Amino acid sequence: MVPKVLILIGGLVANAPAFAEDNLAAAPPQLALRTTRDAASESCRRLDAMDPMQFSVVSLHRTFHDDFNQHPLTSGRWVPHYAGGAAWPEARYWGGDGSELKRQTKYNGEQQIYVDPRYSGRAATPLGLDPFKVKDGVLSIVASRTPPALKSVLFNNEYVSGILTTQSSFSQKYGYFEIRAKLPVGTGVWPAFWMLADDGGWPPEIDVLEGRGQRPGDMVMTTHWRSPTTGHVESCGFDFQLPDAPADFHDYGILWEQDRLIYLIDRKPVSDIKVPVGFEDPMYMIVNLAMGAKYFGGVGVVDGESPDMVAFEIDRVSAYQIDPYQRDRSTENAAPLKVNLVGDTDAR
Known part of the structure; x- marks a missing residue:
């Protein structure tokens, strides 16, 4: 994808009073996060210089959780390929000519194919390749x-x-969607945690986290949508610098409210944007490690300097839904907040 508009500005996340859990390694059943309460802007904006008085608190309850104490393909929560429509035969996901269409993205310069132990490629039997290691x-x-x-x-x-x-x-x-991870580095290394509409359409797309492998400690958080007036795909986001991101785990998340999207690092708001048009449907989560990029700066194409082996380490992935009753942001009266939940509603 070639974004039509993309704001990429580096900066450090400013320290501010924390409303969220102090123990960021945990994914508690209940969570409180800071959210902006002024009018959301059509363009994304940084929040690191915002007056703390401009924040309020939103409470959430957990709806999805995987802390990877077992192989991710044993739980039934994940599939190891891009999903397709109802007309796509199930067998095509697992091998044969054409099966790579759901397991690679060539046009943007990626040079990997996504495999799992069942996948056979052009072979007659599964190859037994497993890129998922749990320890x-x-x-x-x-x-x-x-x-x-x-x-x-x-x-x-x-x-x-x-x-x-x-x-x-x-x-x-x-709701709130979060990954706790270390970001791998190297020429061509492109880790990501992102979301797409469950109806299969594109855009919208929320890139909660994309690492730039050639720039250790640099990650970008971006919103993509289609302009109803021009028909072009528009994008708006920011780069953030976290020097220890390759060595230490951090939490990267998106809080999707009715009127805005708020990006968070270690549960502190760092940017927001008014929810663009086209975000009507529920969205699903994707986590992957691509290799090589033509259009995404700071990743680079695969070459002799690219690592022979590299790992994207993930401690957990969690999702939360906004509690149905929140305290009104402008009064002391309790007010209902309408939400639309699709999927697993059990705290895990």
Whole structure:
């Protein structure tokens, strides 16, 4: 995708009083987050210089949680490929000519194919390739160079890697969506946590987190939508600098309210934007490690300097829904907040 408008401005997240949980490693059943209460802007804006008095608190309850104490494909919460429409035969996800269409994205310069133990590529039987490693409650999505003997079987992709999506198992309209992760680095390394509409349309797209592998500690958070007047895809977002992001776990999230989208790092608001047109449907979550990019700066194309093996480490992925009754932001009276929930409503 080539964004038509993309604001990319680096900066450090300013310290501010925290309303959220002090223990960021936890995914508690209940959560309170800061949210802006002034009028949302059509363009994204940074929040690190905002007066703390301009924030209020929203309470949420957990609706989805995976802390990866087991292989991600055993829980039924994830599938290891892009999902398709009802007309796409189930068998096509697992092998044969054409199966790569749901397991790679070539036009933007990616050079990986997403595999899992069931996937056979052009072979007659599953190849048994598993990019998902679990140890001590941490999931590693591992990208590695394709074995030469399997290059033609895997449609001549330079790397094998992994993707996990919740399409068909969990989607939600409004709420808070969060990943706790370390960001891998290296030429061509492109980790991401993002969301798409469950109806299969595009845009809208919420990029909660995209790492720039050639710029350690640099990540971008971006909103994408289609302009109803021009028909063009518009994008607005910011880069944020977190020098220890490759070495330490941090929380990256998006709070989707009725009137705005608020991006958070370690549960502190860092940017927001008025909800654009086209965000009517529930959205599902995607986490992946791509290799190579033509249009996304700071990643680079795959070359001899790219790592032979690299891992995107993920401690957990969680989602929360806004509690149905919130304290009104302008009065002391309790007021109902309408929400639309689709998917798993059990705290896990």
